[in-house]
Amino acid sequence: MIIARQFSRASAWPSEYVYPDTTYERTLHFEADGLMLELEHARGETDDHSWLWWPERRVLWTGDLFLWVAPNAGNPQKAQRYAAEWAAALRVMAAREATLLIPGHGPPIFGAERVRQALTETAEWLEALVSQTLALMNAGATLEQVVREVRPPVHLAGRPYLQAVYDEPEYAVRNLWRLYGGWYDGEPAHLQPAPTAEIGREVASLAGGVAGLVARALAVAGEGRLALASHLIDWATAVAPEDGDAHAARAQIYERRAREARALMTRGIFSAAAQESAAKSPPPWPPPIA
Numbered sequence: 001m002i003i004a005r006q007f008s009r010a011s012a013w014p015s016e017y018v019y020p021d022t023t024y025e026r027t028l029h030f031e032a033d034g035l036m037l038e039l040e041h042a043r044g045e046t047d048d049h050s051w052l053w054w055p056e057r058r059v060l061w062t063g064d065l066f067l068w069v070a071p072n073a074g075n076p077q078k079a080q081r082y083a084a085e086w087a088a089a090l091r092v093m094a095a096r097e098a099t100l101l102i103p104g105h106g107p108p109i110f111g112a113e114r115v116r117q118a119l120t121e122t123a124e125w126l127e128a129l130v131s132q133t134l135a136l137m138n139a140g141a142t143l144e145q146v147v148r149e150v151r152p153p154v155h156l157a158g159r160p161y162l163q164a165v166y167d168e169p170e171y172a173v174r175n176l177w178r179l180y181g182g183w184y185d186g187e188p189a190h191l192q193p194a195p196t197a198e199i200g201r202e203v204a205s206l207a208g209g210v211a212g213l214v215a216r217a218l219a220v221a222g223e224g225r226l227a228l229a230s231h232l233i234d235w236a237t238a239v240a241p242e243d244g245d246a247h248a249a250r251a252q253i254y255e256r257r258a259r260e261a262r263a264l265m266t267r268g269i270f271s272a273a274a275q276e277s278a279a280k281s282p283p284p285w286p287p288p289i290a
Contacts, residue, residue, distance in 0.1 A: 042089035043082040045072055051089065053096055058112075060098035065089055066119065068106030068161045070152075071126055074171030075265060081175050083126045090123035106161075118161055125162050128153050129169060133176045142186030143177050164263045171265070200235030210240045214249050221253050226260070229253050237277065248281035250274075 022028070028039040038053040044065045052061035064072070065086060073081040094116050101109040101118065109115050132150040141149075150173045156162050177185070184191060193199075200213070207213040217232035233250040240246050254274035261267040 040089075040092070042085065042092075044086035044089060045081055046079070047082065049089075051093060053093075053098075055096075058097065058099045059102065060093055060096060060100065060115070061102045062093065062104060062119075064104035065093070066101065066122060066161070067104040069165040070162050070167060070169065071122060071172070072167040073126060073129075074167055074169075074173065074175040076171055076174070076269070077265070080179060081172070082179070083172055083176055084130045087123040087126040087130070090119045090126075094119040094123070121156055121159060122162065125152050125156055126172075129172050130176060133173050134180065137177065137181055143174070143181075144185065144187070146177060147173055166264045168263045168266060195238075196235065197238040200239040203232070203235050204239050210236050210243060210246060213239075214243075214246050217253065218249050221256065226253060226257050230257065242280070244280060244282040247277035250277040251281055 024039065024041065026041055030037055030039070035054065036056065038055065039050050040053065042049050042051060042065060049063060049065060051063050051065055053059075071083070071086060073083045073086060075081065097112050098115050099110070099112045101115045103109070109118055129150060129152060133146055136146045136149060147170050150169070152162070152169050204210050204213045207216055213232055213236045217229045217236060220232060221229035230253060233246065233253050236246045237243065237250050251274045254270045254277070258267045258270035258274060261270055
């Protein structure tokens with residue numbers, strides 16, 4: 001308890017901040033130790049992002065507009081991202097013909113051709129998601145259809161700087177939908193949906209009770225249909241929030257989903273769900289899902 005209290009004091013959120021005394025809208029030219037540098041505004045991960053250019057040495061600092069993973073353009077737990085403007089900023093940076101790129105994360109890139117390739121291919125990756133999403137939206141597709149059909153360019157799948165390490169393409173698509181179409185996903189029942197527990201009670205009654213619903217969730221998970229199993233088990237725990245067996249099954253399902261997830265955001269959310277239910281599960285758990 002003493003350690004916890006000390007940690008709490010040490011990690012208290014600050015109440016005073018140092019605010020910027022210089023602001024700009026598009027470009028800011030400034031001198032630092034005799035060097036002429038340029039700050040450029042861009043919208044990407046945030047709406048107030050900046051990248052830095054040193055024209056004399058052709059050095060480019062991209063910040064998180066380039067960071068050796070697929071662009072974090074769809075974080076499900078953060079504010080809006082701007083994929084189209086992000087791609088446009090990458091193309092502007094590529095036109096500078098930098099010979100050294102220093103990213104927000106990861107190693108630098110040397111050589112004008114390599115820098116240009118990394119920037120333009122990342123822009124192409126984003127542009128493909130934007131154009132496909134908008135085309136389907138304009139054709140009247142639902143969010144479910146858009147998420148199912150939109151894919152990054154196949155010929156870029158092997159690029160080391162376009163892997164779904166943190167974010168996933170599906171999340172970028174969802175963020176684009178929210179930006180251009182709002183939160184309504186095109187399914188009328190989802191406009192004013194019934195509470196999860198109410199849906200769960202109806203499904204459980206069809207399954208012969210909560211135990212039947214839990215058994216079905218585990219059976220479906222055993223078939224590898226983890227997304228569907230997640231719906232079933234979430235309904236079960238919503239109906240019976242104190243049912244230890246239901247939570248044990250939920251912990252197993254989400255642990256497996258976390259293990260199979262490729263992106264950090266996905267693993268984190270599924271792991272949190274597993275831990276939440278594990279804390280409510282009596283030992284020993286039912287046999288693990290195959």
